[in-house]
Amino acid sequence: MERYYWNLSLAQAQGDACVMCGSEYRDSAIKRIPVGRDPATEAEVYACVTPCAAEIVAETDRMARELREAAGLDDDTDLGRDGEFGHLLRDLRVLVGTEALLAVTQDVPTLQFVLQMTAVHAETAMIRSRKLLARSQAGEG
Numbered sequence: 001m002e003r004y005y006w007n008l009s010l011a012q013a014q015g016d017a018c019v020m021c022g023s024e025y026r027d028s029a030i031k032r033i034p035v036g037r038d039p040a041t042e043a044e045v046y047a048c049v050t051p052c053a054a055e056i057v058a059e060t061d062r063m064a065r066e067l068r069e070a071a072g073l074d075d076d077t078d079l080g081r082d083g084e085f086g087h088l089l090r091d092l093r094v095l096v097g098t099e100a101l102l103a104v105t106q107d108v109p110t111l112q113f114v115l116q117m118t119a120v121h122a123e124t125a126m127i128r129s130r131k132l133l134a135r136s137q138a139g140e141g
């Protein structure tokens with residue numbers, strides 16, 4: 001991923017420690033995934049698969065939601081008049097995040113957690129999509 005992480009310790013900037021919690025990976029069994037880059041060297045930096053990667057996903061979601069609200073994007077379309085469209089986009093973004101996690105996750109408890117998250121957001125995305133589709137079709141008629 002191309003997100004930059006600032007104010008890193010040397011160990012974090014070299015990919016030897018988690019950019020979120022600071023746990024050192026050397027000689028440890030902590031599973032890590034690449035989450036971005038050090039702005040100075042462009043080196044890949046890492047976070048623990050659990051719980052730090054999920055925290056990054058939640059943080060990114062929160063930032064996207066705040067930005068959408070600040071920009072009034074949820075109100076721009078008739079479909080999004082109650083925020084349903086924005087919630088659908090959020091579900092889809094979470095699914096993109098779970099796809100990235102599923103591609104690298106190897107331990108069973110983490111896999112189960114990510115699969116649960118995938119199931120919940122896939123289901124709500126389906127319900128929201130059908131609701132928005134019905135609403136837009138009703139609007140046409």
Ligand SMILES: [Zn+2]
Pocket residue numbers: 018019020021022023047048051052
């Ligand atoms: Zn961590």
